[in-house]
Structures are given as structure tokens and as C-alpha cells.
Amino acid sequence: MANTWWEIQVTCSPLLEDTIFWRFEDWHGRGTASERWGQQSRVKAYFPQEQFCNVDLAALALRFQQDALCLGINELPDVTWHLIEDEDWSKSWKKYWHPQPIGDRLLINPAWMDPPTDSSRLVLKLDPGTAFGTGTHPTTQLCLEALEMRLSDAQPVTLADIGCGSGILSIGAILLGAQQVYAVDTDPLAVKATGENRALNSMDASRIQVAQGSIDSLKVSEPVDGILCNILAEIIVELIPHFNAIAKESTWGILSGVLLEQSKWVADTLEAHNWTVATLWRREDWCCLNIRRP
Numbered sequence: 666m667a668n669t670w671w672e673i674q675v676t677c678s679p680l681l682e683d684t685i686f687w688r689f690e691d692w693h694g695r696g697t698a699s700e701r702w703g704q705q706s707r708v709k710a711y712f713p714q715e716q717f718c719n720v721d722l723a724a725l726a727l728r729f730q731q732d733a734l735c736l737g738i739n740e741l742p743d744v745t746w747h748l749i750e751d752e753d754w755s756k757s758w759k760k761y762w763h764p765q766p767i768g769d770r771l772l773i774n775p776a777w778m779d780p781p782t783d784s785s786r787l788v789l790k791l792d793p794g795t796a797f798g799t800g801t802h803p804t805t806q807l808c809l810e811a812l813e814m815r816l817s818d819a820q821p822v823t824l825a826d827i828g829c830g831s832g833i834l835s836i837g838a839i840l841l842g843a844q845q846v847y848a849v850d851t852d853p854l855a856v857k858a859t860g861e862n863r864a865l866n867s868m869d870a871s872r873i874q875v876a877q878g879s880i881d882s883l884k885v886s887e888p889v890d891g892i893l894c895n896i897l898a899e900i901i902v903e904l905i906p907h908f909n910a911i912a913k914e915s916t917w918g919i920l921s922g923v924l925l926e927q928s929k930w931v932a933d934t935l936e937a938h939n940w941t942v943a944t945l946w947r948r949e950d951w952c953c954l955n956i957r958r959p
């Protein structure tokens with residue numbers, strides 16, 4: 666465990682907030698959080714000191730400015746960073762993360778807090794560690810809400826979770842009634858976090874089988890009923906041609922991590938591989954594609 670952390674703070678136009686948030690999550694920022702600051706947004710994240718040196722941080726600030734220019738935002742983001750000690754760090758980011766209801770049935774509860782006693786929701790306990798997936802990002806929320814709709818008929822289904830991160834979708838799926846989930850992630854820290862969160866939720870290792878790798882590392886013995894994939898569009902379009910190997914005629918999918926302007930590109934790729942977009946759900950600049958066979 667690191668003793669010293671970078672606290673990076675970006676004050677920017679609300680139009681840039683999502684991009685900054687996503688970049689922080691993609692770089693495995695701990696406790697990524699955003700809040701309104703007058704007319705502006707303020708996004709913060711924490712990183713172990715050894716992850717960046719000052720030069721890296723200066724380059725990162727430049728990257729955010731380029732993001733603003735690419736999006737046609739004239740008001741450039743203000744980026745600051747400073748080092749804080751371990752104890753301050755845990756107080757800093759944990760204070761932004763509270764129990765969070767998602768959809769009608771789930772409640773994401775930080776591992777270090779007692780779940781509320783007055784809620785009838787299914788409690789998903791989570792300590793994301795350095796992995797993506799706290800439930801605060803719109804793409805994760807959209808996937809969980811879509812799962813809730815898909816699994817409400819309580820059919821025993823088997824799922825693949827490609828890019829499982831903290832394991833939030835796999836665990837949410839089991840809570841919502843899925844029988845078994847096969848999860849993979851290319852990041853070993855995500856594989857570890859998924860295993861730890863599975864245990865935190867008292868789920869047997871056989872219900873969520875997690876492995877390091879991508880779609881070809883899924884340990885499925887037969888086609889799955891549903892595919893979950895919340896990764897960036899650039900990666901999803903590379904994975905789509907491989908979906909057929911783990912799917913049957915009735916298999917459905919929930920894909921997110923796709924920016925609205927990328928949705929046509931992803932839909933066209935799906936159609937070229939015998940999939941169709943049944944519904945497209947939108948939150949902020951992101952969308953979630955509910956897919957099935959034509």
C-alpha cells in the first residue's frame with residue numbers, strides 16, 4: 666500500500682466533465698468523484714505517488730487541454746495536483762462515495778459502511794480497490810439498470826462479463842437472479858478486485874468464475890445467455906466478431922462505454938456480425954446498447 670498519493674483536481678466546463686472522469690477511471694484513479702463548483706465542474710482523483718512524476722502530470726494537464734479543444738470548448742480546464750498522506754487520502758476519497766441506489770432494486774454500498782437497515786434493496790457491497798466500477802459512472806449505471814430489466818423474469822441465466830473491473834456487473838447480475846457469470850479482465854488488479862468483492866458479498870467462487878484475459882479467456886463450456894461488456898467503443902468493435910463463438914440464437918447483450926457519436930459505428934459493426942440493437946439508452950454523453958439477434 667502506498668503511503669503518499671497524488672490528489673489531482675480538474676476544474677472545467679461541465680461539457681468536459683465526462684471525458685476527464687473517464688480518463689481518470691481508465692488510468693485506475695482511486696475515488697474518482699465530480700461535483701458542481703458554481704458554473705463549473707470539479708473532478709478529483711487519487712493516484713499512488715509512484716504512478717506519476719511531475720513531468721507526467723504536466724503532460725496530463727496538457728492532454729486535458731487538448732480534450733477541451735477537440736470538443737470545441739474554449740474555456741480550458743484548470744489542473745492542479747499535490748501530494749497527500751495515506752490517511753488524508755482515504756478520508757478524502759471515501760467521503761465522496763456514499764451508498765448509491767441504482768435502478769429499482771440495487772443499492773451499491775461501500776465496503777467500509779454498514780448498509781442501511783431501512784432499505785428493501787439488494788445490497789451490493791463494494792471495495793473497488795484500483796479497479797474501475799464504483800457505480801458512479803453513467804455507463805456502469807446503465808448496464809446495471811439494463812440487467813435489472815433483463816433478469817426480472819428470474820430465468821436462471823448464464824452470463825459473460827467482459828471487462829469486469831471491480832466485478833460490479835457480475836455481482837449485480839447474481840443478486841438480480843443470474844445463475845452463473847464468467848468474468849474476464851485484461852487487468853490483473855481487476856481480476857483480484859472481482860475475486861475480493863465476490864467474497865465480500867459471500868458469493869461462491871463457482872457462481873462468478875473470473876480469469877485474466879479477454880473474450881478468448883472465458884472459461885465457458887457452452888454458449889451463454891447474455892453478454893455484458895462495458896469497455897470503450899474502440900475495444901468493443903474489436904470484440905464483436907468474437908461474440909458469436911460464445912453465443913446462441915437467443916443470446917442478448919448489454920454493451921456500454923460507447924459515446925453517443927460512436928453508437929452508429931458500433932451498431933453498424935454489430936449488424937455486420939448478425940446482431941441488432943433492440944434499444945439504445947442514453948445518459949449524459951454515454952449510451953448503452955441492448956442487443957439481440959435480428
Ligand SMILES: C[S@@+](CC[C@H](N)C(=O)[O-])C[C@H]1O[C@@H](n2cnc3c(N)ncnc32)[C@H](O)[C@@H]1O
Pocket residue numbers: 796797798799800804805808827828829830831832833834849850851852855878879880895896897900922
Ligand atoms: C470501463 S471498465 C468497466 C468495469 C465494470 N464492468 C463496470 O461496468 O463498471 C472496463 C474494464 O475493461 C477492461 N478491459 C479493457 N480492455 C479489455 C479487453 N480487451 N478485454 C477484457 N477487458 C478489457 C479494463 O481493464 C477495465 O477494467
